[in-house]
Amino acid sequence: MSLIQTIELSLGSSGELISADLVNLRDKHVEDYEQHWQPRLQEFSQEDQDLSWRFKEQLANRQANYESYAVEYNGMTQGMMLLETQYHWSMFTPGQRLVYVETVVSAPWNRIYIQRPPRIKGVGRGLIEFARQRSQALGYNGLVGLHSLPGAVQFYEKLGMMRLELDPQEIVDADEDIPYFEYMGQTQEQESRDE
Amino acid sequence: MSNLNPIPQSVADILDAEAEVTAPMLAGVGQVGWMKTWPQLATYSHYSQLKSLVLRSLAAVLKDCNLGAGYDAALDCAKPLIMERLTQPSTDIQNRLLKLVEGEPFGPKVELTAERLAQLKVIFKETLLSEDWQAIAKAAAAEVQHQVLDLIVA
Numbered sequence: 001m002s003l004i005q006t007i008e009l010s011l012g013s014s015g016e017l018i019s020a021d022l023v024n025l026r027d028k029h030v031e032d033y034e035q036h037w038q039p040r041l042q043e044f045s046q047e048d049q050d051l052s053w054r055f056k057e058q059l060a061n062r063q064a065n066y067e068s069y070a071v072e073y074n075g076m077t078q079g080m081m082l083l084e085t086q087y088h089w090s091m092f093t094p095g096q097r098l099v100y101v102e103t104v105v106s107a108p109w110n111r112i113y114i115q116r117p118p119r120i121k122g123v124g125r126g127l128i129e130f131a132r133q134r135s136q137a138l139g140y141n142g143l144v145g146l147h148s149l150p151g152a153v154q155f156y157e158k159l160g161m162m163r164l165e166l167d168p169q170e171i172v173d174a175d176e177d178i179p180y181f182e183y184m185g186q187t188q189e190q191e192s193r194d195e
Numbered sequence: 196m197s198n199l200n201p202i203p204q205s206v207a208d209i210l211d212a213e214a215e216v217t218a219p220m221l222a223g224v225g226q227v228g229w230m231k232t233w234p235q236l237a238t239y240s241h242y243s244q245l246k247s248l249v250l251r252s253l254a255a256v257l258k259d260c261n262l263g264a265g266y267d268a269a270l271d272c273a274k275p276l277i278m279e280r281l282t283q284p285s286t287d288i289q290n291r292l293l294k295l296v297e298g299e300p301f302g303p304k305v306e307l308t309a310e311r312l313a314q315l316k317v318i319f320k321e322t323l324l325s326e327d328w329q330a331i332a333k334a335a336a337a338e339v340q341h342q343v344l345d346l347i348v349a
Contacts, residue, residue, distance in 0.1 A: 102223055102239075104220065113217060118214045155215075175227065
């Protein structure tokens with residue numbers, strides 16, 4: 001295992017803080033998804049039951065602009081994320097590249113509508129925060145963009161990301177009205193706070 | 196570690212909001228629209244970039260028709276039609292559409308240049324059926340008629 005960093009999470013039952021490992025995505029995580037996640041996702045008819053994490057892992061291994069990560073706790077995969085780091089540009093800051101979150105998921109048992117209380121809280125936050133750090137390391141000033149499913153909008157608002165409304169001209173049906181969120185860069189955030 | 200600014204909410208609030216997410220994925224979009232039938236549109240970014248260009252072009256083409264009060268109705272009618280017709284277009288049309296956005300970065304809208312608009316106008320003519328154009332014209336006409344008849348009520 002190549003540990004990238006530890007991230008702080010909390011147990012859903014007690015709120016106790018725990019440390020989990022953030023690592024590069026590899027076969028073990030895809031196997032966890034297939035063997036442990038998918039049966040739960042299928043049981044609850046979750047749309048992400050058929051995501052090909054094998055493909056995402058291969059994509060990240062083949063193409064330098066993709067990076068994939070996983071969060072492990074107690075030997076089990078708790079979350080996964082795929083980033084694109086070269087071809088996405090900011091919607092708010094012209095001419096500025098950003099790190100784009102292609103996909104980020106938390107394990108089914110960390111979702112309150114599947115398991116109450118959820119086993120672990122904070123996996124998504126930890127992964128998004130890491131995406132921000134990658135953006136910083138790549139010289140993108142901490143900018144991160146993503147398309148959120150409507151049911152996750154409140155989470156990104158709480159994270160302080162800015163929402164970009166879709167041009168009404170480009171909405172054809174409600175299913176495709178998918179909100180876009182972006183973290184402002186450090187400079188803009190500072191200016192925003194100073195105002 | 197980085198010197199990033201702290202997240203402007205209490206951590207507990209954020210963790211609760213994350214746990215309560217009702218979407219299957221925190222972020223990321225599965226197969227929607229043409230992505231289901233065009234393997235070249237590998238990600239949602241590819242799809243939304245092209246879709247945006249097509250829909251903006253469609254709006255521009257209809258704007259050029261000087262439809263006045265019938266413009267919005269015509270556009271509302273035309274959008275689902277073009278989306279449907281482009282679900283399984285010919286390979287030639289697919290390639291011409293993909294060429295229009297080739298090498299463009301994801302994120303900001305691809306500029307709707309006169310050249311792109313001209314090419315898309317041709318594609319619309321080849322893709323939308325005669326009955327589609329009829330439906331668009333009828334939608335515009337009905338809206339104009341509605342507006343005029345409203346004068347009587349007023």
